[in-house]
Amino acid sequence: MSKNNILQNVLGFIVCFLLFVGSMLFTNFYPLLILVGILGFAGLSFFVYRIISFYNKKG
Numbered sequence: 746m747s748k749n750n751i752l753q754n755v756l757g758f759i760v761c762f763l764l765f766v767g768s769m770l771f772t773n774f775y776p777l778l779i780l781v782g783i784l785g786f787a788g789l790s791f792f793v794y795r796i797i798s799f800y801n802k803k804g
Contacts, residue, residue, distance in 0.1 A: 754792050754795050755792075755796070758788075758793065758796070761784075761785045761788030761789045761791075761792060762785070763785075764784065764788070765782050765786050765789060766785075767781075768781040768782035768785060769782050
């Protein structure tokens, strides 16, 4: 995994985090945002796994 790929993973993490937080804040108004929150949380775990596995292979 190159430095550019790490940047993409970090940006993906940030986007998923914002999706998760935004959906949890506005679920009272739009109940379907619960699904967006679930997808955001799944994306968070995916990108955390990729970032941690990159640093474990590196050192």
